[in-house]
Amino acid sequence: MEISKNREGNQLTVTLTGELNTATAPELEAAIKDDIQVGDTVVFDMTGLTYMTSAGLRILVASEQATGGSGAVTLRGVCKEIRQVIEVTGFDSIFNIE
Protein backbone atom coordinates (compact mmCIF):
# COMPACT_ATOMS: atom_id res chain seq x y z
CA MET A 1 0.00 0.00 0.00
CA GLU A 2 1.18 3.56 -0.76
CA ILE A 3 0.47 6.36 1.69
CA SER A 4 0.93 10.07 1.00
CA LYS A 5 0.07 12.92 3.34
CA ASN A 6 -0.62 16.57 2.71
CA ARG A 7 -1.50 19.14 5.35
CA GLU A 8 -3.14 22.48 4.62
CA GLY A 9 -3.87 24.39 7.82
CA ASN A 10 -5.77 22.06 10.10
CA GLN A 11 -6.84 19.75 7.27
CA LEU A 12 -4.81 16.60 6.76
CA THR A 13 -5.38 14.74 3.51
CA VAL A 14 -4.17 11.14 3.45
CA THR A 15 -4.12 9.47 0.04
CA LEU A 16 -4.18 5.66 0.09
CA THR A 17 -3.42 3.33 -2.80
CA GLY A 18 -3.57 -0.47 -2.80
CA GLU A 19 -5.07 -2.67 -0.10
CA LEU A 20 -5.65 -1.66 3.51
CA ASN A 21 -5.58 -4.98 5.33
CA THR A 22 -4.13 -6.56 8.47
CA ALA A 23 -0.63 -6.46 6.98
CA THR A 24 -0.72 -2.84 5.81
CA ALA A 25 -2.88 -1.24 8.53
CA PRO A 26 0.05 -0.90 10.99
CA GLU A 27 1.92 1.09 8.30
CA LEU A 28 -0.94 3.56 8.05
CA GLU A 29 -1.30 3.71 11.82
CA ALA A 30 2.42 4.53 12.22
CA ALA A 31 2.30 7.05 9.36
CA ILE A 32 -0.52 9.20 10.73
CA LYS A 33 -0.53 8.51 14.47
CA ASP A 34 1.40 11.65 15.43
CA ASP A 35 -0.10 13.84 12.71
CA ILE A 36 -3.68 14.17 13.89
CA GLN A 37 -4.51 16.74 16.58
CA VAL A 38 -7.81 17.47 18.30
CA GLY A 39 -9.71 19.90 16.09
CA ASP A 40 -8.20 18.69 12.83
CA THR A 41 -10.26 17.58 9.89
CA VAL A 42 -8.96 14.49 8.14
CA VAL A 43 -9.73 13.48 4.57
CA PHE A 44 -8.87 9.94 3.48
CA ASP A 45 -8.68 9.87 -0.29
CA MET A 46 -9.48 6.23 -1.10
CA THR A 47 -9.80 6.58 -4.86
CA GLY A 48 -6.87 4.18 -5.31
CA LEU A 49 -7.87 1.80 -2.52
CA THR A 50 -9.30 -1.51 -3.70
CA TYR A 51 -9.84 -3.43 -0.47
CA MET A 52 -10.18 -2.70 3.23
CA THR A 53 -10.62 -5.00 6.21
CA SER A 54 -11.74 -4.28 9.75
CA ALA A 55 -8.08 -3.69 10.65
CA GLY A 56 -8.15 -0.70 8.29
CA LEU A 57 -11.51 0.41 9.61
CA ARG A 58 -9.97 0.45 13.08
CA ILE A 59 -7.40 3.05 11.93
CA LEU A 60 -10.19 5.20 10.49
CA VAL A 61 -12.10 4.98 13.79
CA ALA A 62 -8.91 5.81 15.72
CA SER A 63 -8.40 8.85 13.48
CA GLU A 64 -11.95 9.96 14.16
CA GLN A 65 -11.31 9.66 17.89
CA ALA A 66 -8.00 11.56 17.58
CA THR A 67 -9.77 14.54 16.04
CA GLY A 68 -11.98 14.73 19.12
CA GLY A 69 -14.82 12.62 17.80
CA SER A 70 -16.71 15.46 16.16
CA GLY A 71 -17.36 13.80 12.84
CA ALA A 72 -14.32 15.43 11.28
CA VAL A 73 -13.23 12.46 9.18
CA THR A 74 -14.19 12.40 5.53
CA LEU A 75 -13.76 9.41 3.23
CA ARG A 76 -13.39 10.36 -0.43
CA GLY A 77 -13.52 8.17 -3.52
CA VAL A 78 -14.77 5.08 -1.66
CA CYS A 79 -15.31 2.11 -3.99
CA LYS A 80 -18.39 -0.10 -3.80
CA GLU A 81 -16.72 -2.97 -1.91
CA ILE A 82 -15.24 -0.71 0.75
CA ARG A 83 -18.48 1.27 1.08
CA GLN A 84 -20.18 -2.07 1.76
CA VAL A 85 -17.66 -2.87 4.55
CA ILE A 86 -18.30 0.54 6.11
CA GLU A 87 -22.05 0.24 5.76
CA VAL A 88 -22.17 -3.30 7.19
CA THR A 89 -20.47 -2.10 10.35
CA GLY A 90 -22.67 0.97 10.57
CA PHE A 91 -19.61 3.22 10.71
CA ASP A 92 -21.06 5.15 7.77
CA SER A 93 -22.91 7.04 10.49
CA ILE A 94 -19.71 8.46 11.99
CA PHE A 95 -17.78 9.28 8.81
CA ASN A 96 -18.65 11.77 6.09
CA ILE A 97 -18.58 9.76 2.88
CA GLU A 98 -18.21 11.76 -0.32
Place this chain on the structure above:
Amino acid sequence: MDSRKLGIRGLLRISVCITLLVALPIFVTISKMNVTNDELARAEASMNDELTYLCLQLEAAQNRARAFDTLASSSGVTSQDLEVRNPEASRILTDPIGDVLAGYSLPESGTVFIVDDDKVVASDDKRVPVGGSMKELLEDEVCAAIGASIQSGRMQTIPYRGVFDAPGGEGAYGDRDDEAYVLAKRQGNYTILGIEPSSMVFRDRAQVIGREVVLTYVILTVVFAIMSRLLNRMVLRPIDNTNEVLRRITSGELECRISEDGTREFIALASGINTTVDALEGWIREAETRMDSELSAARAIQESALPRDFPPFPSIQAFDIYAIMNAAKEVGGDFYDFFLIGGDKTGSEKLVFLIADVSGKGIPAALFMMKAMAQVRKELEGGAEIGQAIRNANKDLAIGNAACMFVTMWVGVLDYGTGRMEYVNAGHNAPLCWHGDEGWIWLKEKSGIPLGTPIDRPYKAHRIECCAGDKFLLYTDGVTEAKNNVGDMYGEDRLMTVASANQVERPEALVTAVRGDIASFVQDAEQFDDITILALDIQAPDE
Protein backbone atom coordinates in the same frame (compact mmCIF):
# COMPACT_ATOMS: atom_id res chain seq x y z
CA MET B 1 22.20 0.51 2.50
CA ASP B 2 22.74 3.66 0.47
CA SER B 3 23.35 2.56 -3.13
CA ARG B 4 24.45 6.10 -4.07
CA LYS B 5 27.56 5.69 -1.90
CA LEU B 6 30.71 4.69 -3.74
CA GLY B 7 32.10 1.20 -3.26
CA ILE B 8 35.76 0.56 -2.59
CA ARG B 9 36.29 -0.32 -6.27
CA GLY B 10 34.72 2.92 -7.51
CA LEU B 11 36.55 4.99 -4.91
CA LEU B 12 39.84 3.35 -5.83
CA ARG B 13 39.33 4.00 -9.55
CA ILE B 14 38.47 7.66 -8.96
CA SER B 15 41.39 8.07 -6.53
CA VAL B 16 43.82 6.52 -9.01
CA CYS B 17 42.54 8.73 -11.84
CA ILE B 18 42.81 11.88 -9.69
CA THR B 19 46.28 10.84 -8.46
CA LEU B 20 47.51 10.25 -12.02
CA LEU B 21 46.07 13.58 -13.18
CA VAL B 22 47.57 15.51 -10.25
CA ALA B 23 50.88 13.69 -10.65
CA LEU B 24 51.16 14.50 -14.37
CA PRO B 25 52.52 18.09 -14.00
CA ILE B 26 54.82 16.88 -11.20
CA PHE B 27 56.18 14.07 -13.37
CA VAL B 28 56.63 16.46 -16.29
CA THR B 29 58.45 19.02 -14.10
CA ILE B 30 60.79 16.42 -12.58
CA SER B 31 61.43 14.86 -15.97
CA LYS B 32 62.11 18.29 -17.50
CA MET B 33 64.66 19.07 -14.77
CA ASN B 34 66.43 15.76 -15.29
CA VAL B 35 66.41 15.95 -19.08
CA THR B 36 67.56 19.60 -18.99
CA ASN B 37 70.52 18.72 -16.76
CA ASP B 38 71.39 15.73 -18.93
CA GLU B 39 71.20 17.70 -22.17
CA LEU B 40 73.21 20.58 -20.74
CA ALA B 41 75.90 18.18 -19.54
CA ARG B 42 75.91 16.48 -22.92
CA ALA B 43 76.10 19.85 -24.75
CA GLU B 44 78.92 21.03 -22.47
CA ALA B 45 80.93 17.82 -23.02
CA SER B 46 80.34 17.96 -26.73
CA MET B 47 81.30 21.62 -27.01
CA ASN B 48 84.34 21.00 -24.80
CA ASP B 49 85.48 18.24 -27.15
CA GLU B 50 85.04 20.47 -30.15
CA LEU B 51 86.87 23.42 -28.62
CA THR B 52 89.72 21.17 -27.38
CA TYR B 53 90.05 19.87 -30.90
CA LEU B 54 90.08 23.43 -32.26
CA CYS B 55 92.70 24.41 -29.64
CA LEU B 56 94.93 21.62 -30.90
CA GLN B 57 94.33 22.71 -34.48
CA LEU B 58 95.11 26.29 -33.52
CA GLU B 59 98.27 25.28 -31.72
CA ALA B 60 99.35 23.21 -34.73
CA ALA B 61 98.66 26.15 -37.05
CA GLN B 62 100.68 28.46 -34.83
CA ASN B 63 103.53 25.94 -34.83
CA ARG B 64 103.38 25.66 -38.62
CA ALA B 65 103.47 29.44 -38.95
CA ARG B 66 106.45 29.71 -36.64
CA ALA B 67 108.20 26.91 -38.52
CA PHE B 68 107.55 28.67 -41.84
CA ASP B 69 108.83 31.99 -40.44
CA THR B 70 112.05 30.29 -39.28
CA LEU B 71 112.42 28.50 -42.62
CA ALA B 72 111.64 31.63 -44.60
CA SER B 73 114.13 33.80 -42.71
CA SER B 74 116.91 31.20 -43.10
CA SER B 75 116.20 30.37 -46.73
CA GLY B 76 115.17 33.83 -47.94
CA VAL B 77 111.85 32.60 -49.32
CA THR B 78 109.29 35.31 -48.90
CA SER B 79 105.64 34.81 -48.51
CA GLN B 80 105.12 36.43 -51.93
CA ASP B 81 107.37 33.79 -53.48
CA LEU B 82 105.36 31.06 -51.82
CA GLU B 83 102.07 32.58 -52.92
CA VAL B 84 103.24 32.57 -56.50
CA ARG B 85 104.57 29.04 -56.32
CA ASN B 86 101.91 27.37 -54.14
CA PRO B 87 98.88 29.53 -53.32
CA GLU B 88 97.26 26.81 -51.18
CA ALA B 89 100.31 26.28 -48.97
CA SER B 90 100.78 30.03 -48.83
CA ARG B 91 97.27 30.54 -47.54
CA ILE B 92 97.72 27.87 -44.88
CA LEU B 93 101.04 29.15 -43.70
CA THR B 94 100.42 32.88 -43.90
CA ASP B 95 96.91 32.83 -42.41
CA PRO B 96 97.08 29.98 -39.91
CA ILE B 97 94.22 31.22 -37.73
CA GLY B 98 91.74 31.67 -40.57
CA ASP B 99 92.59 28.20 -41.77
CA VAL B 100 91.69 26.60 -38.42
CA LEU B 101 88.04 27.27 -39.02
CA ALA B 102 88.14 26.75 -42.78
CA GLY B 103 85.32 24.46 -43.64
CA TYR B 104 84.53 23.96 -39.96
CA SER B 105 81.34 24.57 -38.12
CA LEU B 106 79.96 23.41 -34.79
CA PRO B 107 77.53 20.56 -35.09
CA GLU B 108 73.88 21.45 -34.66
CA SER B 109 74.38 24.90 -36.15
CA GLY B 110 76.24 26.42 -33.26
CA THR B 111 78.53 29.34 -33.75
CA VAL B 112 82.28 29.24 -33.26
CA PHE B 113 84.82 32.03 -33.61
CA ILE B 114 88.34 32.90 -32.52
CA VAL B 115 89.17 36.17 -30.90
CA ASP B 116 92.48 37.84 -30.43
CA ASP B 117 92.14 40.25 -27.55
CA ASP B 118 88.94 42.04 -28.68
CA LYS B 119 89.16 41.39 -32.38
CA VAL B 120 87.51 38.54 -34.21
CA VAL B 121 90.17 36.75 -36.18
CA ALA B 122 88.22 33.76 -37.43
CA SER B 123 84.55 32.92 -37.58
CA ASP B 124 82.24 30.28 -39.06
CA ASP B 125 79.31 32.63 -38.93
CA LYS B 126 78.82 35.65 -41.13
CA ARG B 127 77.03 37.39 -38.29
CA VAL B 128 80.32 37.53 -36.46
CA PRO B 129 82.52 39.04 -39.17
CA VAL B 130 86.27 38.68 -39.03
CA GLY B 131 87.80 41.94 -37.89
CA GLY B 132 84.77 42.88 -35.78
CA SER B 133 85.08 44.02 -32.21
CA MET B 134 83.78 41.76 -29.49
CA LYS B 135 82.65 44.67 -27.37
CA GLU B 136 80.66 46.06 -30.26
CA LEU B 137 79.23 42.73 -31.39
CA LEU B 138 78.31 41.28 -28.02
CA GLU B 139 76.52 42.70 -25.05
CA ASP B 140 78.41 43.25 -21.81
CA GLU B 141 76.52 40.41 -20.16
CA VAL B 142 77.81 38.02 -22.82
CA CYS B 143 81.36 39.32 -22.53
CA ALA B 144 81.23 38.80 -18.75
CA ALA B 145 79.95 35.23 -19.28
CA ILE B 146 82.81 34.54 -21.69
CA GLY B 147 85.28 35.73 -19.03
CA ALA B 148 83.63 33.46 -16.45
CA SER B 149 83.76 30.51 -18.83
CA ILE B 150 87.49 31.02 -19.42
CA GLN B 151 88.05 31.16 -15.65
CA SER B 152 85.93 28.15 -14.73
CA GLY B 153 86.24 26.05 -17.88
CA ARG B 154 82.43 25.53 -17.62
CA MET B 155 79.69 26.42 -20.04
CA GLN B 156 77.81 29.65 -19.17
CA THR B 157 74.25 30.69 -19.85
CA ILE B 158 73.66 33.85 -21.82
CA PRO B 159 70.62 35.50 -23.39
CA TYR B 160 70.48 34.50 -27.02
CA ARG B 161 69.52 37.99 -28.14
CA GLY B 162 72.80 39.24 -26.54
CA VAL B 163 74.84 37.37 -29.11
CA PHE B 164 73.54 38.63 -32.37
CA ASP B 165 71.79 41.79 -31.44
CA ALA B 166 74.19 43.76 -33.53
CA PRO B 167 72.93 44.97 -36.94
CA GLY B 168 72.56 42.07 -39.32
CA GLY B 169 72.77 39.62 -36.44
CA GLU B 170 69.18 38.38 -36.40
CA GLY B 171 68.74 35.24 -34.35
CA ALA B 172 68.84 32.38 -36.81
CA TYR B 173 68.23 29.56 -34.40
CA GLY B 174 65.04 30.01 -32.48
CA ASP B 175 63.38 32.70 -30.49
CA ARG B 176 65.29 35.78 -29.52
CA ASP B 177 63.96 35.30 -25.99
CA ASP B 178 65.67 31.92 -25.75
CA GLU B 179 68.81 31.30 -23.86
CA ALA B 180 72.10 30.29 -25.37
CA TYR B 181 75.21 28.65 -23.94
CA VAL B 182 78.78 29.75 -24.34
CA LEU B 183 82.04 27.94 -23.71
CA ALA B 184 85.40 29.68 -24.13
CA LYS B 185 88.95 28.33 -24.12
CA ARG B 186 92.27 30.13 -24.23
CA GLN B 187 94.93 29.01 -26.65
CA GLY B 188 98.02 31.22 -26.44
CA ASN B 189 96.84 34.77 -27.06
CA TYR B 190 93.62 33.58 -28.65
CA THR B 191 90.31 32.79 -27.22
CA ILE B 192 88.12 30.19 -28.98
CA LEU B 193 84.43 30.66 -28.38
CA GLY B 194 81.56 28.26 -28.98
CA ILE B 195 77.93 29.34 -28.70
CA GLU B 196 74.89 27.11 -29.00
CA PRO B 197 71.28 28.33 -28.77
CA SER B 198 69.02 26.47 -26.32
CA SER B 199 66.70 25.42 -29.16
CA MET B 200 69.63 23.35 -30.41
CA VAL B 201 70.76 22.08 -27.01
CA PHE B 202 67.21 21.02 -26.10
CA ARG B 203 65.89 20.07 -29.51
CA ASP B 204 65.07 16.52 -28.32
CA ARG B 205 63.90 17.52 -24.86
CA ALA B 206 60.09 17.43 -25.45
CA GLN B 207 60.35 14.02 -27.07
CA VAL B 208 62.48 12.61 -24.26
CA ILE B 209 60.12 14.01 -21.60
CA GLY B 210 57.12 12.59 -23.49
CA ARG B 211 58.76 9.17 -23.65
CA GLU B 212 59.68 9.26 -19.94
CA VAL B 213 56.18 10.32 -18.84
CA VAL B 214 54.45 7.75 -21.04
CA LEU B 215 56.78 5.04 -19.77
CA THR B 216 56.19 6.10 -16.16
CA TYR B 217 52.40 6.03 -16.69
CA VAL B 218 52.53 2.64 -18.35
CA ILE B 219 54.49 1.29 -15.37
CA LEU B 220 52.12 2.97 -12.89
CA THR B 221 49.06 1.59 -14.69
CA VAL B 222 50.49 -1.90 -14.59
CA VAL B 223 51.31 -1.47 -10.87
CA PHE B 224 47.78 -0.15 -10.14
CA ALA B 225 46.21 -2.99 -12.10
CA ILE B 226 48.22 -5.54 -10.12
CA MET B 227 47.36 -3.80 -6.82
CA SER B 228 43.71 -3.67 -7.83
CA ARG B 229 43.64 -7.39 -8.58
CA LEU B 230 45.32 -8.15 -5.29
CA LEU B 231 42.91 -5.88 -3.40
CA ASN B 232 40.01 -7.52 -5.17
CA ARG B 233 41.17 -10.99 -4.31
CA MET B 234 42.33 -10.39 -0.76
CA VAL B 235 39.80 -7.84 0.50
CA LEU B 236 36.85 -7.05 -1.76
CA ARG B 237 35.80 -10.56 -2.68
CA PRO B 238 35.79 -11.72 0.96
CA ILE B 239 33.79 -8.58 1.87
CA ASP B 240 31.26 -9.30 -0.89
CA ASN B 241 30.98 -12.92 0.25
CA THR B 242 30.57 -11.82 3.86
CA ASN B 243 27.87 -9.29 2.90
CA GLU B 244 26.02 -11.90 0.85
CA VAL B 245 26.01 -14.35 3.76
CA LEU B 246 24.92 -11.57 6.18
CA ARG B 247 22.09 -10.65 3.78
CA ARG B 248 20.92 -14.28 3.76
CA ILE B 249 21.16 -14.47 7.54
CA THR B 250 19.15 -11.23 7.84
CA SER B 251 16.51 -12.58 5.48
CA GLY B 252 16.00 -15.52 7.82
CA GLU B 253 18.49 -18.19 6.72
CA LEU B 254 19.92 -18.44 10.21
CA GLU B 255 21.80 -21.62 9.40
CA CYS B 256 24.11 -19.75 6.94
CA ARG B 257 27.72 -19.27 8.01
CA ILE B 258 30.68 -17.42 6.52
CA SER B 259 33.47 -19.72 5.34
CA GLU B 260 36.49 -19.23 7.57
CA ASP B 261 39.30 -19.11 5.03
CA GLY B 262 41.51 -16.54 3.29
CA THR B 263 43.72 -14.09 5.13
CA ARG B 264 44.24 -14.13 8.89
CA GLU B 265 42.18 -10.96 9.34
CA PHE B 266 39.23 -12.36 7.40
CA ILE B 267 39.35 -15.65 9.23
CA ALA B 268 39.13 -13.67 12.49
CA LEU B 269 36.27 -11.55 11.12
CA ALA B 270 34.34 -14.55 9.78
CA SER B 271 34.88 -16.43 13.00
CA GLY B 272 33.62 -13.44 15.01
CA ILE B 273 30.52 -13.05 12.84
CA ASN B 274 29.81 -16.79 12.92
CA THR B 275 30.07 -16.83 16.70
CA THR B 276 27.66 -13.87 16.90
CA VAL B 277 25.21 -15.55 14.52
CA ASP B 278 25.49 -18.79 16.53
CA ALA B 279 24.56 -16.88 19.66
CA LEU B 280 21.77 -14.99 17.88
CA GLU B 281 20.38 -18.17 16.41
CA GLY B 282 20.36 -19.73 19.84
CA TRP B 283 18.53 -16.78 21.34
CA ILE B 284 16.04 -16.60 18.49
CA ARG B 285 15.30 -20.33 18.71
CA GLU B 286 14.91 -19.97 22.46
CA ALA B 287 12.63 -16.94 22.06
CA GLU B 288 10.63 -18.76 19.37
CA THR B 289 10.25 -21.79 21.61
CA ARG B 290 9.16 -19.59 24.51
CA MET B 291 6.79 -17.62 22.24
CA ASP B 292 5.40 -20.84 20.78
CA SER B 293 4.74 -22.29 24.19
CA GLU B 294 3.16 -19.05 25.38
CA LEU B 295 1.03 -18.81 22.25
CA SER B 296 0.00 -22.44 22.67
CA ALA B 297 -1.03 -21.65 26.23
CA ALA B 298 -2.91 -18.57 25.01
CA ARG B 299 -4.62 -20.62 22.32
CA ALA B 300 -5.63 -23.23 24.89
CA ILE B 301 -7.05 -20.52 27.14
CA GLN B 302 -8.95 -18.93 24.23
CA GLU B 303 -10.29 -22.26 23.00
CA SER B 304 -11.38 -23.23 26.47
CA ALA B 305 -13.30 -19.95 26.69
CA LEU B 306 -15.42 -20.95 23.68
CA PRO B 307 -18.07 -23.63 24.35
CA ARG B 308 -16.88 -26.75 22.54
CA ASP B 309 -18.97 -29.57 23.92
CA PHE B 310 -21.69 -30.57 21.48
CA PRO B 311 -24.52 -30.96 22.02
CA PRO B 312 -24.12 -28.36 24.76
CA PHE B 313 -27.49 -28.90 26.38
CA PRO B 314 -28.33 -32.57 25.83
CA SER B 315 -31.52 -32.33 27.85
CA ILE B 316 -32.97 -29.57 25.65
CA GLN B 317 -34.51 -30.80 22.40
CA ALA B 318 -35.91 -27.44 21.25
CA PHE B 319 -32.79 -26.46 19.36
CA ASP B 320 -29.57 -27.86 18.02
CA ILE B 321 -26.46 -25.71 17.81
CA TYR B 322 -22.95 -26.14 16.45
CA ALA B 323 -20.01 -23.79 15.90
CA ILE B 324 -16.34 -23.70 14.94
CA MET B 325 -13.61 -21.07 15.12
CA ASN B 326 -10.40 -21.50 13.04
CA ALA B 327 -7.91 -18.77 13.91
CA ALA B 328 -5.59 -17.56 11.14
CA LYS B 329 -2.80 -17.20 13.69
CA GLU B 330 -2.24 -19.11 16.92
CA VAL B 331 -4.87 -16.96 18.59
CA GLY B 332 -7.76 -15.20 16.94
CA GLY B 333 -10.04 -12.22 17.22
CA ASP B 334 -13.24 -14.02 16.20
CA PHE B 335 -15.43 -15.72 18.70
CA TYR B 336 -18.80 -17.32 19.15
CA ASP B 337 -20.68 -18.00 22.32
CA PHE B 338 -23.95 -19.49 23.52
CA PHE B 339 -25.40 -19.87 26.96
CA LEU B 340 -28.72 -20.03 28.74
CA ILE B 341 -30.21 -17.15 30.72
CA GLY B 342 -33.36 -16.78 32.78
CA GLY B 343 -35.22 -19.90 33.66
CA ASP B 344 -35.94 -18.86 37.21
CA LYS B 345 -38.39 -16.37 38.63
CA THR B 346 -37.46 -13.82 35.97
CA GLY B 347 -39.21 -15.78 33.27
CA SER B 348 -38.70 -18.55 30.75
CA GLU B 349 -35.27 -19.92 29.90
CA LYS B 350 -33.63 -18.40 26.84
CA LEU B 351 -30.71 -19.29 24.63
CA VAL B 352 -28.22 -16.54 23.91
CA PHE B 353 -26.11 -17.23 20.81
CA LEU B 354 -23.70 -14.81 19.25
CA ILE B 355 -20.86 -14.44 16.82
CA ALA B 356 -18.29 -11.65 16.84
CA ASP B 357 -15.23 -10.35 15.03
CA VAL B 358 -12.60 -8.13 16.62
CA SER B 359 -10.81 -5.69 14.33
CA GLY B 360 -7.29 -7.03 13.82
CA LYS B 361 -5.77 -10.36 14.74
CA GLY B 362 -3.28 -11.99 17.06
CA ILE B 363 -2.67 -11.33 20.73
CA PRO B 364 -4.23 -7.82 20.91
CA ALA B 365 -7.41 -9.05 19.18
CA ALA B 366 -7.50 -12.15 21.40
CA LEU B 367 -7.23 -10.07 24.56
CA PHE B 368 -9.97 -7.73 23.39
CA MET B 369 -12.10 -10.71 22.37
CA MET B 370 -11.88 -12.25 25.86
CA LYS B 371 -12.89 -8.95 27.41
CA ALA B 372 -15.79 -8.45 24.98
CA MET B 373 -17.03 -11.98 25.49
CA ALA B 374 -17.01 -11.56 29.27
CA GLN B 375 -18.75 -8.15 29.12
CA VAL B 376 -21.60 -9.36 26.93
CA ARG B 377 -22.10 -12.46 29.08
CA LYS B 378 -22.10 -10.36 32.23
CA GLU B 379 -24.70 -7.94 30.85
CA LEU B 380 -27.04 -10.57 29.43
CA GLU B 381 -26.75 -12.89 32.45
CA GLY B 382 -27.48 -9.85 34.59
CA GLY B 383 -30.90 -9.74 33.02
CA ALA B 384 -30.55 -6.62 30.89
CA GLU B 385 -32.74 -6.25 27.81
CA ILE B 386 -30.65 -7.21 24.77
CA GLY B 387 -30.34 -3.69 23.27
CA GLN B 388 -29.42 -2.20 26.63
CA ALA B 389 -27.02 -5.07 27.38
CA ILE B 390 -25.08 -4.42 24.16
CA ARG B 391 -25.09 -0.67 24.82
CA ASN B 392 -23.67 -1.25 28.31
CA ALA B 393 -21.06 -3.64 26.96
CA ASN B 394 -20.06 -1.04 24.38
CA LYS B 395 -19.58 1.60 27.08
CA ASP B 396 -17.45 -0.73 29.21
CA LEU B 397 -15.31 -1.83 26.25
CA ALA B 398 -14.71 1.79 25.22
CA ILE B 399 -13.11 2.60 28.57
CA GLY B 400 -9.31 2.60 28.22
CA ASN B 401 -9.53 1.37 24.66
CA ALA B 402 -6.48 3.37 23.57
CA ALA B 403 -5.86 1.18 20.54
CA CYS B 404 -9.40 1.94 19.27
CA MET B 405 -10.14 -1.74 18.80
CA PHE B 406 -13.73 -2.65 18.14
CA VAL B 407 -15.75 -5.79 17.75
CA THR B 408 -18.64 -6.43 15.40
CA MET B 409 -21.27 -8.70 16.89
CA TRP B 410 -24.52 -10.42 16.03
CA VAL B 411 -26.42 -11.59 19.15
CA GLY B 412 -29.67 -13.49 19.28
CA VAL B 413 -31.74 -14.28 22.36
CA LEU B 414 -34.19 -17.10 21.69
CA ASP B 415 -37.03 -17.96 24.00
CA TYR B 416 -37.00 -21.54 22.86
CA GLY B 417 -40.20 -22.23 24.70
CA THR B 418 -42.20 -19.79 22.60
CA GLY B 419 -39.99 -19.44 19.55
CA ARG B 420 -39.78 -15.68 20.05
CA MET B 421 -36.37 -14.29 19.28
CA GLU B 422 -34.76 -10.89 19.68
CA TYR B 423 -31.52 -9.98 18.05
CA VAL B 424 -29.05 -7.13 17.79
CA ASN B 425 -26.62 -6.61 14.95
CA ALA B 426 -23.72 -4.36 16.02
CA GLY B 427 -22.01 -3.83 12.67
CA HIS B 428 -21.69 -7.54 11.83
CA ASN B 429 -22.23 -9.36 8.53
CA ALA B 430 -25.88 -10.23 7.89
CA PRO B 431 -26.44 -13.90 8.83
CA LEU B 432 -28.45 -16.36 6.77
CA CYS B 433 -31.86 -17.28 8.11
CA TRP B 434 -34.19 -20.07 7.00
CA HIS B 435 -37.59 -18.91 8.10
CA GLY B 436 -40.83 -20.72 7.29
CA ASP B 437 -41.12 -21.40 3.57
CA GLU B 438 -39.00 -18.46 2.43
CA GLY B 439 -35.77 -20.43 2.04
CA TRP B 440 -32.44 -18.84 3.03
CA ILE B 441 -32.62 -15.07 3.42
CA TRP B 442 -30.09 -12.52 4.65
CA LEU B 443 -31.06 -10.95 7.98
CA LYS B 444 -29.99 -7.46 7.00
CA GLU B 445 -31.43 -5.47 9.89
CA LYS B 446 -28.85 -3.42 11.76
CA SER B 447 -28.87 -2.14 15.29
CA GLY B 448 -25.82 0.08 15.67
CA ILE B 449 -22.10 0.39 15.28
CA PRO B 450 -19.53 -2.14 16.57
CA LEU B 451 -18.68 -2.31 20.27
CA GLY B 452 -15.66 -0.57 21.74
CA THR B 453 -16.04 2.95 20.36
CA PRO B 454 -16.78 5.82 22.73
CA ILE B 455 -19.92 6.62 20.75
CA ASP B 456 -22.81 5.86 23.11
CA ARG B 457 -25.95 5.23 21.08
CA PRO B 458 -28.90 2.90 21.62
CA TYR B 459 -28.86 -0.50 19.86
CA LYS B 460 -32.17 -1.37 18.30
CA ALA B 461 -33.40 -4.88 19.07
CA HIS B 462 -35.20 -6.71 16.21
CA ARG B 463 -37.76 -9.46 16.77
CA ILE B 464 -38.63 -12.55 14.86
CA GLU B 465 -41.14 -15.31 15.65
CA CYS B 466 -39.43 -18.60 14.98
CA CYS B 467 -41.03 -21.93 14.36
CA ALA B 468 -39.75 -25.47 14.14
CA GLY B 469 -37.54 -25.92 11.12
CA ASP B 470 -36.15 -22.42 11.20
CA LYS B 471 -32.38 -22.20 10.89
CA PHE B 472 -29.70 -19.61 11.39
CA LEU B 473 -26.25 -19.60 9.85
CA LEU B 474 -23.91 -17.04 11.44
CA TYR B 475 -20.41 -16.37 10.13
CA THR B 476 -17.60 -13.83 10.18
CA ASP B 477 -16.02 -12.03 7.21
CA GLY B 478 -13.20 -14.58 7.26
CA VAL B 479 -15.72 -16.80 5.45
CA THR B 480 -16.91 -14.47 2.69
CA GLU B 481 -13.48 -12.82 2.28
CA ALA B 482 -11.45 -16.05 2.21
CA LYS B 483 -9.16 -15.74 -0.82
CA ASN B 484 -7.85 -18.38 -3.17
CA ASN B 485 -4.45 -18.33 -4.89
CA VAL B 486 -5.58 -15.99 -7.67
CA GLY B 487 -7.05 -13.50 -5.19
CA ASP B 488 -10.75 -14.27 -5.73
CA MET B 489 -12.95 -14.06 -2.65
CA TYR B 490 -15.26 -16.81 -1.49
CA GLY B 491 -18.18 -14.35 -1.37
CA GLU B 492 -21.78 -14.42 -0.29
CA ASP B 493 -23.05 -16.22 -3.41
CA ARG B 494 -20.94 -19.32 -2.76
CA LEU B 495 -22.03 -19.27 0.88
CA MET B 496 -25.69 -19.12 -0.19
CA THR B 497 -25.12 -21.96 -2.69
CA VAL B 498 -23.50 -24.30 -0.18
CA ALA B 499 -26.12 -23.43 2.47
CA SER B 500 -28.90 -24.23 0.00
CA ALA B 501 -27.26 -27.51 -1.01
CA ASN B 502 -27.17 -28.51 2.67
CA GLN B 503 -30.43 -27.02 3.81
CA VAL B 504 -31.70 -30.25 5.27
CA GLU B 505 -28.55 -30.89 7.26
CA ARG B 506 -28.29 -30.54 11.00
CA PRO B 507 -26.04 -27.72 12.31
CA GLU B 508 -22.86 -29.79 12.61
CA ALA B 509 -23.16 -31.18 9.09
CA LEU B 510 -24.07 -27.75 7.70
CA VAL B 511 -21.08 -26.04 9.39
CA THR B 512 -18.77 -28.85 8.25
CA ALA B 513 -20.09 -28.57 4.68
CA VAL B 514 -19.55 -24.80 4.59
CA ARG B 515 -16.05 -25.14 6.07
CA GLY B 516 -15.23 -27.88 3.55
CA ASP B 517 -16.50 -25.76 0.68
CA ILE B 518 -14.28 -22.84 1.77
CA ALA B 519 -11.28 -25.18 2.06
CA SER B 520 -11.81 -26.57 -1.45
CA PHE B 521 -12.19 -23.00 -2.77
CA VAL B 522 -9.01 -21.54 -1.21
CA GLN B 523 -7.01 -24.77 -1.68
CA ASP B 524 -3.46 -24.15 -0.44
CA ALA B 525 -3.72 -20.34 -0.25
CA GLU B 526 -2.68 -18.92 3.10
CA GLN B 527 -5.50 -18.16 5.53
CA PHE B 528 -5.39 -14.46 6.40
CA ASP B 529 -8.47 -14.09 8.60
CA ASP B 530 -10.13 -16.12 11.32
CA ILE B 531 -12.98 -18.30 10.08
CA THR B 532 -15.92 -18.69 12.45
CA ILE B 533 -19.26 -20.33 11.67
CA LEU B 534 -22.26 -21.00 13.91
CA ALA B 535 -25.45 -22.82 12.92
CA LEU B 536 -28.67 -23.11 14.91
CA ASP B 537 -31.69 -25.32 14.17
CA ILE B 538 -34.95 -24.69 15.91
CA GLN B 539 -36.91 -27.84 16.65
CA ALA B 540 -40.36 -28.27 18.02
CA PRO B 541 -40.52 -26.45 21.36
CA ASP B 542 -40.03 -28.60 24.42
CA GLU B 543 -43.10 -29.79 26.18
